Amino acid sequence: xxxxxxxIGGPQKGTRFRPLSFEVPKPLFPVAGVPxxxxxxxxxxxxxxxxxxxxxxxxxxxxPLTQFLEAAQQEFHLPVRYLQEFAPLGTGGGLYHFxxxxxAGGPEAFFVLNAxxxxxxxxxxxxxxxxxxxxxxxxxxxxxxxxxxxNYGCIVENPQTHEVLHYVEKPSTFISDIINCGIYLFSPExxxxxxxxxxxxxxxGQLEDSPGLWPxxxxxxxxxxxxxxxxxxxxxxxxxxxxxxxxxxSAGSALYASRLYLSRYQNTHPERLxxxxxxxxxxxxxxxxxxxxxxxxxxxxxxxxxxxxxVTVGEGVRLRExxxxxxxxLQEHTCVLHSIVGWGSTVGRWARVEVPPMTxxxxxxxxxxxxxxxxxxxxxxxxxxxxxxxxxxLPRCSSSTRLxxxxxx
Numbered sequence: 001x002x003x004x005x006x007x008i009g010g011p012q013k014g015t016r017f018r019p020l021s022f023e024v025p026k027p028l029f030p031v032a033g034v035p036x037x038x039x040x041x042x043x044x045x046x047x048x049x050x051x052x053x054x055x056x057x058x059x060x061x062x063x064p065l066t067q068f069l070e071a072a073q074q075e076f077h078l079p080v081r082y083l084q085e086f087a088p089l090g091t092g093g094g095l096y097h098f099x100x101x102x103x104a105g106g107p108e109a110f111f112v113l114n115a116x117x118x119x120x121x122x123x124x125x126x127x128x129x130x131x132x133x134x135x136x137x138x139x140x141x142x143x144x145x146x147x148x149x150x151n152y153g154c155i156v157e158n159p160q161t162h163e164v165l166h167y168v169e170k171p172s173t174f175i176s177d178i179i180n181c182g183i184y185l186f187s188p189e190x191x192x193x194x195x196x197x198x199x200x201x202x203x204x205g206q207l208e209d210s211p212g213l214w215p216x217x218x219x220x221x222x223x224x225x226x227x228x229x230x231x232x233x234x235x236x237x238x239x240x241x242x243x244x245x246x247x248x249x250s251a252g253s254a255l256y257a258s259r260l261y262l263s264r265y266q267n268t269h270p271e272r273l274x275x276x277x278x279x280x281x282x283x284x285x286x287x288x289x290x291x292x293x294x295x296x297x298x299x300x301x302x303x304x305x306x307x308x309x310x311v312t313v314g315e316g317v318r319l320r321e322x323x324x325x326x327x328x329x330l331q332e333h334t335c336v337l338h339s340i341v342g343w344g345s346t347v348g349r350w351a352r353v354e355v356p357p358m359t360x361x362x363x364x365x366x367x368x369x370x371x372x373x374x375x376x377x378x379x380x381x382x383x384x385x386x387x388x389x390x391x392x393x394l395p396r397c398s399s400s401t402r403l404x405x406x407x408x409x
Contacts, residue, residue: 002127003052003102003110004044005095006037010058010088016250023325023343025059027115028068030325031254032261033272033288033306035068039261040113042268043121045076049108054101055082056094057115092220096194103188114182118257120243120264126185129239136190137227137236139164140183142245146174153180153223156231157238164236169223178238180223181245193235197225251340252355258323259304262286274301281313290326314349 008027017026028035037055044053053072059065061082072080083098095102095112102110109130111123122140130138141155154175156166168175197220220226230236244260247253263286265272276283281295285303289295293311301307305319309326313319316333327344330336334347337354347353 001051001105001107002047002049003054003105003107004040004047004050005054005056005102005110005112006040006044006115007091007094007112008037008055008057008059008115010085012058012088017248017254019342020251020254020340024064025062027055027057027059028064029254030306030308030323031118031248032258032265033290033308036248036257037115038068038072039118040115040121041072041076041080043119043123044111044113045078047111047123047127050078051105051107052079052081054098055080056085056098057082058085058088060084087218090219090221092194092197092222092226093218095222096191096198096220097218099191099194103191107188109185109187112184112186116248117182118244118246118248118260119181119183120241120245121183122239122241122243123183123185125241126183126239129237130185130187133237134187135235135237136187136193137164137230138185139227139236139238140181141178141238141240142181142242143177143240144179146177149174149177149179153227154178155180155238162237162239163232163234164227164238165232167223167227167231167236169228178240180227181241182247184222193226193230194220255304255321255323255338255340258306259286259321262288262304262306284320 008025011021011025017029020026020029027037030036031039041053044050061084065082069080069082083094083101085094085097089097091114109127126138126140139155144152150171153167153169154171155164155178156176157163157178158165166175198218201219227236244264246257246260248257262273265286272288274283274287274289279297281297281299281301283302284300287302288306289301290307290309290311292309293307293313295301295307295313296315296317298315299313299317299319301319304321306323307313308324308328311324311326312329314330314332314334317330318335319330320336321338322336322340324330324336324341325343328341329346330341331347331349333350335352335354336347339353339355341347341353
């Protein structure tokens with residue numbers, strides 16, 4: 001018996017993802033046509049022996065989240081439950097706080113996945129590695145270059161046994177080119193070190209404050225409080241993958257993740273990819289179109305385009321490497337490249353929205369962001385680097401000027 005826990009965080013996190021997370025919780029933001037965490041749930045549901053999937057976070061259980069959970073249970077025929085933290089408890093605090101629910105039924109092990117990662121989720125391979133050599137903690141790792149590794153948790157492993165000998169979260173100097181993917185497989189024994197951290201936090205809080213339960217005792221950081229402390233003690237091991245992986249921290253990284261997932265659909269969900277049919281829009285490469293979207297026959301879409309619910313795409317529109325969120329309208333002869341068009345937005349006739357491509361993979365240094373918005377017949381402005389705001393518009397104007405805006409990520 002297996003379980004899975006997806007750590008979805010809360011509204012106080014993911015500030016770099018704003019304003020995209022204002023309309024819906026970040027874990028429900030559509031990437032390649034489906035909510036971000038649906039990719040996680042699909043991967044977990046395919047693991048033999050999976051009995052339950054738990055979401056842990058600090059979001060209020062509002063209507064969008066409740067509807068998503070109900071739909072996920074019906075689609076995957078698995079219990080999918082949300083456990084709300086009483087306060088933000090860090091990456092490990094929620095696991096310890098809800099330990100009874102996680103261990104109910106006596107699972108052999110449980111996966112822990114961060115919601116803001118894009119991956120092909122090699123969970124079955126991790127399970128095989130765990131069963132060959134059982135240890136409390138198994139981390140999924142991948143390789144990065146020296147520059148990019150400084151932005152992630154760095155792992156020093158024994159190349160023969162794959163034991164984690166040293167772990168540093170976002171080091172100031174180069175430690176290792178192996179980085180933490182934020183995807184784990186834990187044995188039930190892994191909760192004991194979390195208990196030790198909780199008790200130590202409680203003792204420290206009582207020394208500083210008055211006796212009694214210290215509210216901060218429940219905050220546990222897996223990376224700093226557990227992985228760094230236990231490295232080199234024979235409890236933590238790493239499973240390396242050469243598959244796709246990326247974090248989803250910003251609008252640009254959401255576009256990159258959409259590209260990766262759309263490419264995977266060729267093997268995993270070919271039914272989600274649009275196909276060119278006579279009298280329909282021109283499809284180039286991997287494109288997702290929601291069934292309720294209206295797309296003019298002369299539009300050219302792709303590669304790597306996702307079109308959401310109720311979107312209207314006018315005649316002569318060109319879309320490439322972009323996400324169009326539900327209810328948006330792209331009027332005639334619009335050109336949108338490497339951008340996200342927000343909920344209910346309107347992009348006027350002959351407008352051009354373009355951002356130079358970004359590839360936030362850990363093996364490529366971060367590029368400079370250049371944001372460009374132009375109109376064939378007029379000037380326009382964008383409220384933020386790669387996205388047209390919710391319920392906003394990019395109008396057709398009467399002058400013949402262009403606006404160029406430059407920022408750094």
